[in-house]
Amino acid sequence: MVDTSTATVTESDTDRGRRPRSRGRVPGEAGIWILVLSDMAVFAAFFGVFLVVRIGQPQVFAASRTQLEVPLGLVDTIVLLTSSLLVALAVRRVRAGRRAFAGRLLVAAAAGGVVFLALKVTEYSIVIGEGHAPSSNDFFLYYFVLTGIHLTHVLIGLGGLAIARSAVRRPVPSPDLGRTVENAASFWHMVDLLWIVLFALFYLVA
């Protein structure tokens, strides 16, 4: 595995006669990017299927969309964006050797994820309370399935943040600490990014 965690990578690449400019620096490990890009490809297909299903019934989708809680979706988005910012700041703090501060940022970011989960549970109970279910129509079927799959990713992402935090808190940091935190961060940012598209598609456009 190529060490991507320090700036010395560029030096060794230059030594080997490669073009350092075209190489850049991979945040985290290659494996996490295979996972992130595959997940993004799957969600791209979901977005496509949702809009293809809409083609025969735009009125049904438009009427169903207005039943969703846009203010809750807006708060969801801002919570995830803020949580993402905190994780990005934590990555910087780890690099600066400020592990205690990074740990606190990761806890605050995870708290944002928990708030998102709580808001989603609230939203589902409101939507279901209004008599909508996955069986109501295609819009609600895809709404529940896709936001549900996204919610599973939020849970996985929270697990990643917990792993990152325990790595940051170890008295003697592992040499892989930077990459461990970057892996969790990359996944968490993907969760944020996919929600941004879901929010636009389901709450604002369909």
Added chain:
Amino acid sequence: MTAALLKDRLALVWAGLVIATIVSVLVGHDHAALGQAGAVIVLVIALVKARYVGLEFMELRTAPRVLRGLFEAWCLVVAAMVVVLFLVGS
């Protein structure tokens, strides 16, 4: 110094993303008045936001060309796909 700049940059990106989100909701709210153009604006803003999350928060701006290229291609393809499929279905 560099760390402070980076931090400021991240905070600026965050502020820009929050403002873009609020603009999206306002445009989405006036969907009926703006018609299909409003929906297309909302979709394009969403994919531009996603791109900034990738380039700045995920640090893909400084990633190897292949990785950054794959990510930017995703943003472009998804943007084109959702806009075209939305218009076809309306």
